Amino acid sequence: xxxxxxxxxxxxxxxxxxxxxxxxxxxxxxxxxxxxxxxxxxxxxxxxxxxxxxxxxxxxxxxxxxxxxxxxxxxxxxxxxxxxxxxxxxxxxxxxxxxxxxxxxxxxxxxxxxxxxxxxxxxxxxxxxxxxxxxxxxxxxxxxxxxxxxxxxxxxxxxxxxxxxxxxxxxxxxxxxxxxxxxxxxxxxxxxxxxxxxxxxxxxxxxxxxxxxxxxxxxxxxxxxxxxxxxxxxxxxxxxxxxxxxxxxxxxxxxxxxxxxx
Amino acid sequence: xxxxxxxxxxxxxxxxxxxxxxxxxxxxxxxxxxxxxxxxxxxxxxxxxxxxxxxxxxxxxxxxxxxxxxxxxxxxxxxxxxxxxxxxxxxxxxxxxxxxxxxxxxxxxxxxxxxxxxxxxxxxxxxxxxxxxxxxxxxxxxxxxxxxxxxxxxxxxxxxxxxxxxxxxxxxxxxxxxxxxxxxxxxxxxxxxxxxxxxxxxxxxxxxxxxxxxxxxxxxxxxxxxxxxxxxxxxxxxxxxxxxxxxxxxxxxxxxxxxxxxxxxxxxxxxxxxxxxxxxxxxxxxxxxxxxxxxxxxxxxxxxxxxxxxxxxxxxxxxx
Numbered sequence: 001x002x003x004x005x006x007x008x009x010x011x012x013x014x015x016x017x018x019x020x021x022x023x024x025x026x027x028x029x030x031x032x033x034x035x036x037x038x039x040x041x042x043x044x045x046x047x048x049x050x051x052x053x054x055x056x057x058x059x060x061x062x063x064x065x066x067x068x069x070x071x072x073x074x075x076x077x078x079x080x081x082x083x084x085x086x087x088x089x090x091x092x093x094x095x096x097x098x099x100x101x102x103x104x105x106x107x108x109x110x111x112x113x114x115x116x117x118x119x120x121x122x123x124x125x126x127x128x129x130x131x132x133x134x135x136x137x138x139x140x141x142x143x144x145x146x147x148x149x150x151x152x153x154x155x156x157x158x159x160x161x162x163x164x165x166x167x168x169x170x171x172x173x174x175x176x177x178x179x180x181x182x183x184x185x186x187x188x189x190x191x192x193x194x195x196x197x198x199x200x201x202x203x204x205x206x207x208x209x210x211x212x213x214x215x216x217x218x219x220x221x222x223x224x225x226x227x228x229x230x231x232x233x234x235x236x237x238x239x240x241x242x243x244x245x246x247x248x249x250x251x252x253x254x255x256x257x258x259x260x261x262x
Numbered sequence: 263x264x265x266x267x268x269x270x271x272x273x274x275x276x277x278x279x280x281x282x283x284x285x286x287x288x289x290x291x292x293x294x295x296x297x298x299x300x301x302x303x304x305x306x307x308x309x310x311x312x313x314x315x316x317x318x319x320x321x322x323x324x325x326x327x328x329x330x331x332x333x334x335x336x337x338x339x340x341x342x343x344x345x346x347x348x349x350x351x352x353x354x355x356x357x358x359x360x361x362x363x364x365x366x367x368x369x370x371x372x373x374x375x376x377x378x379x380x381x382x383x384x385x386x387x388x389x390x391x392x393x394x395x396x397x398x399x400x401x402x403x404x405x406x407x408x409x410x411x412x413x414x415x416x417x418x419x420x421x422x423x424x425x426x427x428x429x430x431x432x433x434x435x436x437x438x439x440x441x442x443x444x445x446x447x448x449x450x451x452x453x454x455x456x457x458x459x460x461x462x463x464x465x466x467x468x469x470x471x472x473x474x475x476x477x478x479x480x481x482x483x484x485x486x487x488x489x490x491x492x493x494x495x496x497x498x499x500x501x502x503x504x505x506x507x508x509x510x511x512x513x514x515x516x517x518x519x520x521x522x523x524x525x526x527x528x529x530x531x532x533x534x535x536x537x538x539x540x541x542x543x544x545x546x547x548x549x550x551x552x553x554x555x556x557x558x559x560x561x562x563x564x565x566x567x568x569x570x571x572x573x574x575x576x577x578x579x580x581x582x
Contacts, residue, residue: 051462077464089459091452102452105445106463112445114473115437117266163464 004029004166004199005050005081010059012045019045020223023059027167027199034214034231035203037244041220043203044086047169051083052076063167078110083169086203087176088156092145096136096155099144100127100162107163133192134158150177150185157189161198168193170202174209182206186213207235207245219244270439270521277522278432285424294492295536297424299529300431301489302326306512306524307438308478308485313518314442315474316454320376321383322509325356325479327501328386329486331396332356334496337405345407345426349487356483360476368471383501390498401497404490427488431525434481439521441477450474511550515557517564527565 003026010023020042027033037043048054050061052073061069068076091099104127105118131137134154139147144155153173160168173189174182186209193200204210210217210231217234219226221243227234234240267275285293305326312319329352336342336351363382370378391399406413407423414422441447449470452460457467490496499505508531516527534553538546561567 072466073461074464074466077462083462089456089462091455091459093455094451098448102448103463105448106460106465109445112449112465114444114446115440116445117268117440117443118445118448119443159459159463 002029003027004064006062007046007050008060008062010046010049010061011057012042012049012054013057018223020049020056022224025218025225025228027201029166029199030197031199031216032214033199033201034210034217035201035220036205036207036210036217036240037203037220037226040222041244042223043220044171045223046220047083047171047201047203050076051081051169077163077165080163080166081169082160082163082165082167084153084157084160084171084173086172088149088152090144090152090156090159093143095141096131096144096147097124097127097140099155099159100130103159103162104130130158130162133195135188148177150181153177153185154188158192161193161196164196165198167199167201170200172203172205174204174206182209183212211235268439268443271436273522274432274436274439278428281428281432282425285421285428290420293420293424295532296529297427297492298489299532300427300525301485301487301492302509302512303525303528304431304434304485304488305482305509306516306528307435307521308480308482309509309513310516310518310521310524311438311442311450312474312478313513314454315450315471317371317471317474318376318510319379319478319506320503320510321379321381321501321506322478322482323501323503323506324379324383324386325360325482326486326489326505326509327383327390327496327498328356328359328479329353329483330490330496330500331390331486332483333487333490334402334404335396338402341405343405343408343413344411345409345423345491348407348491349430349484352483352487353480356479356486357476360479361472364472364475367475368468380503380506383506384503387498387501387503390501397497399498401495401499403495406494407491423491427492430484430488434484435521435525438477438481442521446470446473511554513564514554515564517561517566519563519566519570523564523566530565 005025005027007023007025010020011018012020023042023046035043045054049056052071052075055070059069060067063079063081068079091102094102101119101123104123105112128137128140131140134157136151136154136158139151144152147155157170157173170189174185177185190213202214214231216229217231218228219234219237219240226243227237227240235245284296288296305322308325309319309322332351332355333348336348342348342351367375367378390396396402406419407426409422409426442450449460449465453467453470460467460470486500512524512527512531515531516523535546535550538549542549557564563570
């Protein structure tokens with residue numbers, strides 16, 4: 001698989017605080033990569049830098065060989081790198097379908113029209129298709145502000161996928177939702193993304209989710225990448241166990257394994 | 263082919279001949295109020311489209327004044343009296359200045375946007391008040407409008423100006439409605455709610471604000487020209503903060519739900535003001551203040567929300 005994103009010695013500092021340092025990562029087309037790490041490990045800073053929200057203090061971001069370091073967010077989105085947010089960034093007072101229609105109209109027109117109507121039967125159909133794919137079509141007419149967090153998360157991700165990105169960053173797609181909903185949400189979004197060739201990088205704190213959905217994992221610790229490789233190997237790495245996931249997760253996995261063998 | 267006209271656009275198309283006919287039927291004093299209201303209504307429309315993006319301009323009088331003064335100066339110094347040229351002067355002047363000022367204003371939101379817009383309008387107020395060449399605080403008069411060489415007089419001139427006010431107003435309202443329905447209009451709505459998301463969808467929030475600001479200035483400039491021609495006079499009060507405040511008042515009173523609302527709202531405010539002055543010549547402002555207070559408490563989405571609620575009630579009644 002060809003590499004679509006490569007970061008070279010990426011660093012970001014805030015005064016004396018080093019939020020991210022020496023980040024070297026490669027993502028291939030269609031790959032699914034889980035990113036783990038405790039709060040403040042530099043995961044979101046990394047996503048913010050790649051998507052243009054934060055300018056790196058040093059280092060390079062190469063997208064399909066092109067240097068995109070320091071480009072504005074909107075230009076990076078147009079190149080095919082999109083993201084969803086830990087706290088869904090939606091237009092809360094508007095219905096779900098209007099959120100998708102706005103995303104679609106922006107995706108379709110680089111310089112949006114001033115006089116042509118935005119809402120056409122074709123665009124409504126397209127928006128409904130997207131909502132169906134993410135299994136939230138029944139909420140199309142509901143105002144986003146009144147919906148549950150899990151639904152908002154799916155709408156947020158659906159909006160990020162309207163222009164069929166090559167690379168999608170999902171910042172904690174299951175945070176703030178109940179344990180039962182987590183798997184449900186991940187199943188829905190992975191099924192929706194399966195139809196595309198989008199590479200997905202998702203930040204996640206729940207190791208069960210990471211194990212289930214990510215064949216490769218990068219573990220962040222204090223602004224650097226502690227380990228990067230196949231999920232099993234990274235989660236078994238003693239340093240990752242000590243500094244990132246703790247022993248709790250492994251005890252749980254071992255208990256499950258014992259329980260399962262009885 | 264499917265009609266792309268929405269109900270508001272159909273209403274505007276049907277409303278234009280009716281509005282023109284009213285000018286020949288209604289008493290002269292009401293026609294005068296309608297004419298003045300159409301001019302200021304356009305400025306209120308400019309305020310309204312910005313409000314829909316969460317931007318409150320406390321200085322929209324700036325472009326109202328620029329439009330009026332541009333037309334006045336074209337008449338005074340260049341001897342132009344043709345209404346089409348005067349409208350073009352007002353439009354070009356207001357759009358040019360708004361385009362330049364927009365680079366500054368597009369970076370600010372909420373109270374900072376409101377205060378900066380106010381500051382710009384008050385700079386012009388100070389400047390015009392001191393410029394003797396332009397009549398200082400007294401302002402100056404405009405020539406009577408001509409129409410491609412036709413110079414009507416007496417009642418014909420009044421009717422011609424009334425018709426010439428109605429047509430650009432309805433055209434502007436129609437185009438603004440189109441704008442609000444367009445992708446750029448939708449981006450404006452989204453702007454009010456979440457700029458970060460807009461940037462992440464691939465568009466510039468600053469650019470959207472800039473475009474909106476220039477469009478609002480353009481219609482306000484046209485409103486200024488029409489208002490100045492209706493009164494035959496311009497003075498620095500057009501850009502005073504009290505005038506700008508009045509446009510915000512109209513937008514709150516009428517609501518931002520429909521493009522037609524500020525046009526009605528302006529007329530209602532004019533009529534209320536007439537009766538308030540008659541009822542209580544020294545404290546009429548108190549009546550307007552009370553009206554504002556009651557609107558905010560009981561109709562936070564303005565008078566137009568009464569029509570919207572009625573429509574919703576009818577719709578849900580029909581669904582049952």
